[in-house]
Amino acid sequence: QVQLQESGPGLVKPSETLSLTCTVSGGSISSYYWSWIRQPPGKGLEWIGYIYYSGSTNYNPSLKSRVTISVDTSKNQFSLKLSSVTAADTAVYYCARDRVGYGSGSYMDVWGKGTTVTVSS
């Protein structure tokens, strides 16, 4: 059974870069899309973007200028970098496996437990 685990610093200073990694266990990262989603405290869900195992990406335009998602198939991991962070980027960050609908985009069928990132000096 595939499991995902987020890891990375829980505290990031304003203007710095948030870096998180998602490790996939119990299955291969190949042949799937992998997403990052975030949830500010007490608020709803925001899709950040996804990456295909081959390296192709699609980002939310609202974050596109600051986001980079990458994949390391040898480690069965994918990563998120979000630059120039502010307090508004404080959130629980989830990684997830995507299931692609035929002729459509994707939804998330396996989620990590999430990791809280606080942006503060």
Add this chain to the structure above:
Amino acid sequence: DIQMTQSPSTLSASVGDRVTITCRASQSISSWLAWYQQKPGKAPKLLIYKASSLESGVPSRFSGSGSGTEFTLTISSLQPDDFATYYCQQYNSYPFTFGPGTKVDIK
């Protein structure tokens, strides 16, 4: 971006009640809609995809319907484990967007 709305924002119900949550899209998304359940401090869990397809392992009391711009999630007989927040998500077009959520709490 496609805007998703949900109603009600909060729903108070009792065990055994039939519960219906509505999700609306700002433009047609065909049947490209998923529903998730989220409990406090936990990750969302996929319940329904393609508007009405039940995810494996999800109890049959959950069902989804709709197409175009209006969708519903129905819980036929609310169980204690169902008190949670429910989100819809469109995956018709980028960026994928979620509704604001509907919290189902105990009456």
